[in-house]
Amino acid sequence: MISIALRTVIIYVVIIAAYRFMGKRELGELEPSELVVAVLISDMASQPMQDVGTPLLYGLLPTVTLLALEVLISAASLKSPRFSAAVFGKPSIIIEKGEINQTEMKKNRLTPDELSIVLRKKSVTDIASVRRAVLETDGTMSILPYRGDAPVTPKDLSVPVEEAGCPVIVVNDGHTMSENLRLLGLDEIWLKRQAKARGVSDIKNVYYMSVDDAGKIYFAPKVSPEKAADG
């Protein structure tokens, strides 16, 4: 029993380290090769985790090999667009100037039904209003409407807007985010003063506090469990 638990811990740590090593890009959007790696790793890791008779190395070795290959393939695809196209494929233009490209539809095994689902999800009701729809290599569809059909922005209406600051969290569930404070050019004395001014004497009692680069503060003190239940 303890062996299974320990094996699980080791495999978990190795897989987390592997994904961290591969980088954030792989976590957010799965390209074909990344999908293959994810599926294979989950399958290979599970066997030695459950069967104590299988050496742990049988799970770890292919995982590490796949991770190394994935990093090398990603690097090669960054260096060579041709290699990238061969491994990850190329984006396909599905709709051009309001017209469906049926050759590309067939090539990508996309049915009109599936296309209409994607368009509905993107709130597009009229194909003619689409200037270009591109099926990206990660399987998502980017839809670029004609300027006239695009949502109106304040800029289009020449309405002056005040630039909103980018909020940075400085207190996270009672913990001071010192690095963020330093980035904003602030310190803990300032933080304590701000909390005190809002009726909280101890930072531990602050649930969330953020400051944007315009100096606007969002402050949320911790709510006691009883109060939260009442609320």
Next chain:
Amino acid sequence: MKKELSAALLLLLIFAGGCLNIFVTRGITEDICALAERAEYGALTENWQASENAAEAAIALWENSRVYTHVILHHSEHEGAAETLYSLLSAIYARSAGDTAVAARLVRARFAGIAEMEGFRLESVF
């Protein structure tokens, strides 16, 4: 670039480790096969003491490499191979030359199979 170099180094290490494993496994299995052959020869010449010594040395060698083999082989594979060695010893204790010869051949086939499995051959890849 550092990451890519680490990945390439990792792959190289894996392949180097694979080559080292072939070398170590072949060493152990070849020694055991030689001992099994000696045990068979001892039985055929009715030198039972030499035969017994060779079989026991083979068992000791295999059991001493348990830590290594448990890391690289399925545990059932290790136990199965150990069983063939104990069968050999049992045939020697029974002073049966025929059974000893058969058991020794079984040991050689089993250990040659392990060496082949860990080695690099086209058929072992596919």
